[in-house]
Amino acid sequence: MARATGPAMADSVVARAEASLDAPARPRGLTSAEAALQLTQDGPNEVTRTAGPSPLHVLAGQFKSPVVFLLIGACVVSAALGEVVDAAAIMAILFINAGVGFFQEYRAERALMALRDLTAPHARVLRDGHQRTVAASQVVKGDVLVLEAGDVVAADARLLVAHALATQEAALTGESMPIEKRPGDIPATAPLAERTNAVFQGTVVTTGTAEALVFSTGMGTELGKIAHLLHTAEERETPLQQRLAAVSRSLLVLCVGVVAIISVAGMLRGETWLTLLMSSVSLAVAAVPEGLPAIVTIALAVGVQRMARINALVRRLPAVETLGCTTVICTDKTGTLTTGIMEAREVIAADLPACLHAAAACCDAELGPDGTGGEGDPTELALLRRAAADGFHKAGIESSNVRVNVHPFDSDRRRMSVLRADGVLYVKGAVESVLPLCTSGTEGAPEANTQMAARALRVLAVAVGRGNDEANLRFLGLFGLADAPRPEAIVAIAAARAAGIRTIMITGDHPLTAQAIALEMGVLLPKENPADHVYARATAGDKLDIIRKLKAAGDVVAMTGDGVNDAPALREADVGVAMGRTGTEVTREASDVVLTDDNFATMVAAVAEGRAIYDNIRKALMYLLSGNTAELMIMLGAALAGLPIPLLPLHLLWINLVTDGFPALALVMEKPEGDVLARPPRRVDEPILTRRHWTRIAALGAVEAVMVLGIFAWSLRTWDVDAARAHAFTALVLSELVRSFSSRSVSLSIVRQGITTNRWVLLAVAGGLALQVLMTVFPPAAAVLGMQGLVVDALPVILGAALVPVSVAEISKWWSHRGAAPPGAP
Helix, strand or coil, rough: CCCCCCCCCCCCHHHHHHHHHHHCCCCCEHHHHHHHHHHHHCCCCCCCCCCCCCCHHHHHHHHCHHHHHHHHHHHHHHHHHHCHHHHHHHHHHHHHHHHCCCCCCCCHHHHHHHHHHHHHCCCEEEEEEEEEEEEEHHHCCCCEEEECCCCCCCCCCEEEEEEEEEEEEHHHEEEEEEEEECCCCCCCCCCHHHHHCCCCCCEEEEEEEEEEEEEECCCCCCHHHHHHHHHCCCCCCHHHHHHHHHHHHHHHHHHHHHHHHHHHHHHHHCCHHHHHHHHHHHHHHHHCCCHHHHHHHHHHHHHHHHHHHHCCECCHHHHHHHHHHEEEECCCCHHHHEEEEEEEEEEEECCHHHHHHHHHHHHCEEEECCCCECCCHHHHHHHHHHHHHHCCCCHHHHHHEEEEEECCCCCCCCCCEEEECCCCEEEEEEHHHHHHHEEEEEHHHHHHHHHHHHHCCCEEEEEEECCCCCCCEEEEEEEEEEEEECCHHHHHHHHHHHHCEEEEEEEECCHHHHHHHHHHCCCCCCCEEEEECCCCCHHHHHHHHHHHHHHHCCEEEEEECHHHHHHHHHHHEEEEEEEECCHHHHHHCCCEEEECCHHHHHHHHHHHHHHHHHHHHHHHHHHHHHHHHHHHHHHHHHCCCCCCCCHHHHHHHHHHHCCCCHHHHHHCCCCCCHHHHHCCCCCCCCCCCHHHHHHHHHHHHHHHHHHHHHHHHHHHCCHHHHHHHHHHHCCCCCHHHHHHHHCCCCCCCHHHHHHHHCHHHHHHHHHHHHHHHHHHHHHHHHHHCHHCCCCHHHHHCCCHCCCCCHHHHHHHHHHHCCCCCCCCCC
């Protein structure tokens, strides 16, 4: 018997077991003592886990942003100055924001737990010359596995004896078809899908029986290597997180600069250090949009709800936005672009009824009661479905024309034959195996076989004869089988291409098969380089390398998959997307998004939703930062002009969290403008706010600041500083609330959009006004906010001034877009 090659095994027990293969007798396997010794040396046959981050480490990670540092400083200063209410409010904000991301960890550990569940709970091995059933964790190197159809392979093993053996390795290699296995000499360096002399842990035996010598267990198996890759796969910040962090750093630098200017001006005027500290706290509060983390989270949660309605379940909130800036979608073929179910796509036969009848008569598989599903080889199930569609049912054939003799399929003969009671021998198998046995009906068959193979179809030949001798057969026809493509996936791939998103197919299939399917699906166009769009015979490590190379080139990568071999790449990708129906638990646990319908079209729809969510986050951010810019300019302007502090820290907290917070939340509910898939993806290096956006923010902030400072200075002429602060605070609140109507779009006017088209903005403005009135008329609240000094006679002037910023915003829209159709994107 030929011995399969593979990794060197220094272990003496394994060496002795392998040496026994040269003996003519059936191998006895290990003794119980040898197995116990090997288990002691190598440990249990399990996928191990490493310790994950502690809860304390995860919690500490939530306090690392520049915004948080700024707020902590403001909190400490407020407490030192005795401003207990301010300090408590800032502290509450810090802990609320820290709780947002606390439960997003331990995903890799859950994925590894799922990997352990894939291994067989028990295995049959030869011990002491007898067959025994042991726990899969007790299988060791040198054991001889005894396998039959339906078994889950407990460890990586080389075949010693195999009879018509085939295993389903799609979850491990991505190869959609069951793999025929036989003993032989194949280098260990061969691609995993081509190592047909070995079986691998976690795969399933679909047909046949075998005995195999175990050469790897636990983390040394191919499944264990994937577990190791899952540890090495890295998660990075999403584009949204990176861009928000950049905005936070800019605000921090701006705040420090303004504090320095005010401090120098204050010292030149001889102000006390307490006054300067109070100004610094006010500026810190004014610079930071405290409600932004919560608003972004809610915006993403809205996206989660919308995606759930289109069969996409989001496991990690930032993935919603990341989908929107995806530039490349790497997709598995089987079950994602295709149905994952073999079908007879072509039948070439001179006598179609006779050909279908013969195919149904020569199958061991059994269809389900309703004609779907079933048990047995996927290829045979495809033949039976095709025959049943024309009224040829195996059950009827079996009852009326029973089997007399069967020559089962094996890897040497590559055909199967069934002799029935009518004396007819029905034969099916590989074309090169069946055609030489035929003496009639073969005209044009070789040419048809070549053409079907060129279209990446698996071709089977069907013939009939008389008696039990497989000779003098009459050729009936050819079946071309393939995993059926999803029609909706073809449409979705075209939509992704129109949106500037490149689709890359990564599969374990043969390169010619992969290219043919890529051309049929539209992943690859005739004039394009296949190497840019198709990767065949890809292992788990290959997929991980592909994702890393794309990310290193600046792409934002979404990866779909369903098999164990996809899990490391899913975790490494910017967005990992798992299949909900056919996907393994490993893949789902490693993913950010789960498609409950396993449909690539759902993936593209999720990209469109992600783009819309990003647009809405940008609108909310522009609205908030315009207000924060105004607050900074108000504080800076008052300091430079030698005026008292116009707004207290609690005033600014109230505006940022309550008055601004509700409208900003309403803005993330906005429906998308225009066709979001008509635009190319955003550049990876494009900030969330471009120069045009910052210019608009600064301009609106300046207008609002001038208005509030004007009200404050005007009030100081007639009333005391408490009344002037109340007037300035009220003017700023009203201005912000009214301006939210204009912030729904940078191109469409309030009139063109319609005030009632987003009821959430209406409710937010109404709620903000109600709270402002309540805080004014309720004495204890008015005392805390300093509103008891508000003078009713000043309200007409305040109301008129509050309408100035929104009027300027609307005029600027008209001026910027006059004479042109408003763009669809914000």
